[in-house]
Amino acid sequence: MISSYEVQFNTDDLIRIGRTSRVYRGYYHNNDVAVKVFDDMFNTDPFALEQAVAKEISIWKDLSGKPYILKLIGACTKVNHPFIVSELCKSTADVFVRRHPQSIFRILYEISCGLETIHGHGVVHHALRGSNVLITPENHAALADFGLGRNLLRANAEINAKPRKSTGTHHWFSPEQTLDPTSVTAKSDIWSFGMLMWELCTNQMPFEGKTREQIAAIIQTETERPEMPEEVNPILWDLMNKCWSLSPSARPNAFEIREILATNFRDEIGEAVNKIDWTIFISYAWANSKEAFLKGSTKSMAACGPCDPRELARKLTASGHRTWLDVDRIKAGKPLFENLVDAMKPAKLAVICVSNEYAESENCMREFKFLRELKIPYVLVAVGSNVGYANGQEWRQTVVGFLSGDKLYIDTKGSSKDKFSSEVYATILDAVEDELHTSASMAKHTTLKRSTTTVSDVERVETIQDTVESAQENAKHGDIKAQITIGRMLQQGDGIEKDLAKAMDWFKSAGLAGDVTSKIEVARMYENGEGSPVNLVEALHWYLEAANQNDSHAQYMVGEYYRRGLGMPNPTKPRHTNEILSSGQFRR
Missing domain, CATH: 1.10.510.10 (Transferase(Phosphotransferase) domain 1)
Incomplete structure (x- = not known):
């Protein structure tokens, strides 16, 4: 609330007449403002008027300052003619x-x-x-206004006064x-x-x-x-x-x-299309978006699950959390990552739609690392499907999983035919609002500041040397997660020189320690000649190791190898996959 002594206006400077009020040009601390003064018809019950105005002021206060909402300066209700002070506008x-x-x-x-x-x-x-x-x-x-006149007229009706003509x-x-x-x-x-x-x-x-x-x-x-x-x-x-x-x-x-x-x-x-009016930055891989497939931006729906990141962005916006989504806001004629940097910097939160495809995408990894460099809080939502993977959770053994530590994530994976349930969305919305509340509280009570990294840092926005050194040290001491992380880094050349042979060695170490995902990765690398010449005998061996841990994908691959007579030193007559799987015997 503001004092009536802080505002000056002359009734000769009338701007407009409304159904419940008059608006005048006025001055507040030597600045031009609009002063909305409520009519005499409410004076029969000042308390009813004060309550009605206070209710609307509380709503307006929450909205003021957001794009395309009139800025509220204050209100004074403890006078004979209550008034509201707002930004002075030039026209309608x-x-x-x-x-x-x-x-x-x-x-x-x-x-x-x-x-x-x-x-x-x-x-x-x-x-x-x-x-x-x-x-x-x-x-x-x-x-x-946001219904202010309606509420005042309702209050006025309760005291039997006649409003101005419609x-x-x-x-x-x-x-x-x-x-x-x-x-x-x-x-x-x-x-x-x-x-x-x-x-x-x-x-x-x-x-x-x-x-x-x-x-x-x-x-x-x-x-x-x-x-x-x-x-x-x-x-x-x-x-x-x-x-x-x-x-x-x-x-x-x-x-x-x-x-x-x-x-x-x-x-x-x-430029209004690109005006900064978002709170949440959406980071995702197009391969996980059914909408991207339907628009011809991706070639397959195989990696699409029930939660389309683009649909999630729109649901969040409809819930009052404005989002930045690349397809809606990218500026033409500007390099892609500069667009992304400009979008990340004002965001208060990122929703990272993580998946195996996300972890394998160079652009997505750059986004992820820059979000961390800016120290932007984030919520992890696992999206996509399990198609083509052992369990769809391989991303947890990559740099994304390693840098996220033990941060919880919301799992939405499934078939592209599955429905994105309201219960799952409610869980995501709760996590988003909790993270925003926590971040706002920290910003208010600490002196931590966000990084001032600029667009000039685009080439490599974050050095992960510390991460590499830490992972290598932990890997040498038998940390399976660190072994997998170093393997992925070497495999992708991510923050470290690419070396497929060394990557395979680290996956073997993790596999020998019992990690089924690493066993499958070693088998795949032997199968494709990555880090070693093609060796189907070794590929079958590692698939068998994983199959004996009841991994369905590995069991399927073993069945396929036997059906086609692959990977066996002394090939026998190929057998049907179902026969192999039903036998329960996978060891050589």
């Missing part, structure tokens, strides 16, 4: 677009971002229209809003957004000349809608009609609207 969306028609795509995009933010916080605007969207001094859209917002109301104002949801705002789109395209009020009752009757049907504007972009027109679906569930959400606008009008929107 309807007036601005009328003067600058080329800005329509950007303004619509920014409004959709603002809606996405408030809906993610469980807030419904209730009165979305061109004149209720403000334009900041920097020419950006800003949402405000300002016509019902022209933008959804069908359910006209029938029962208490049934309003976020999807009601989407209907109003469709009407706002039409308004900005035509510079006209929807259903102009119609009474409230006439409009209510018209919009209860599927067919009666505003006419298609002349020369309107067909994509915008299609989007408007989706927003005007009679069933709220058939309307797109704010995230989907933003996606449609960003995808189809990226050039027209400009």
Whole structure:
């Protein structure tokens, strides 16, 4: 709260009149501000007004400072005429677009971002229209009020006062809003957004000349809608009609609207598409995304599990945690990793969708190491499938697993046909919110600072020499996990000179100590001639060793070797795989 003595305004500097208040130009600590003063009609019960304002201020305070949300400065309720002080804006969306028609795509995009933010916080605007969207001094859209007028009118009704005549917002109301104002949801705002789109395209009020009752009757049907504007972009027109679906569930959400606008009008929107408005950076391998496959970005769905990282990003955004996802925000004409660096640095949390494919990807490993260099907290989510692997957990024996230490992860693996359950998503969301809360608490109570590493460090952002030396020392003393880590590093040339022969030696050491994954890796390397000439006899030997530990993948490979007569010094007649597996005899 602020003191009434800190704010000065003159009633002659009236900016606009609303249904429950008047807005004046004022000054707060010598800065221009907007002062919203509530009407005399509430003076019969100052306590009811104070309670209504306080409720909305608490909501606005949580949203203030986020992109495309009007900045709240403070409020004063302990006076005869309570008021709210906010950022002073230069115009409204309807007036601005009328003067600058080329800005329509950007303004619509920014409004959709603002809606996405408030809906993610469980807030419904209730009165979305061109004149209720403000334009900041920097020419950006800003949402405000968030149902403040509605709550005040409700409080006013309880004390039997008469509100000012309606300002016509019902022209933008959804069908359910006209029938029962208490049934309003976020999807009601989407209907109003469709009407706002039409308004900005035509510079006209929807259903102009119609009474409230006439409009209510018209919009209860599927067919009666505003006419298609002349020369309107067909994509915008299609989007408007989706927003005007009679069933709220058939309307797109704010995230989907933003996606449609960003995808189809990226050039027209400009830098607003890349504005820093995310909290979470999503790190993942495209091979684990079914959406990437359907769009032709990957050749196979074999590595896709029920949790598509792109779907996860959108679910998090819909839950109020804005995400940075490469396919949505990469800037054209800029090197890939510079884009990624720019995105990581402001993030408060990373969700790392780890998998075997992730651990094998050079780009993903660079992302992972840079996230660690920036000391960005992260949540590990195991994605993908087990296809082509012994158990799908091989990533735990790589640099990712070694550097993550004993950090817990959420397992979502399975077939691409499996469903991404709401229970699994709830677990991920809980982990994300817990990590964000923990990180915020640490930032508040410690003096730790994030690394100031810059884009110039892109070539090799983190030296892992300490990791290599530590792993080598531990490996020499029989640490199986360290042996596997050094093997992977040597195998991939990751932070150490590539040497497949030495890599095989370390995998053998871990295998002889009983690690089944290492045994399979040695078999695979003999099979493919990596670190040694092709030797199917040795490959079969190591597969047999793993099969005797009840590894199903190794058992299958042994069966295949016997069926095809491979790897045996004195080949016998090939036998059917099922016969070999059912025998239970794998040793030579």
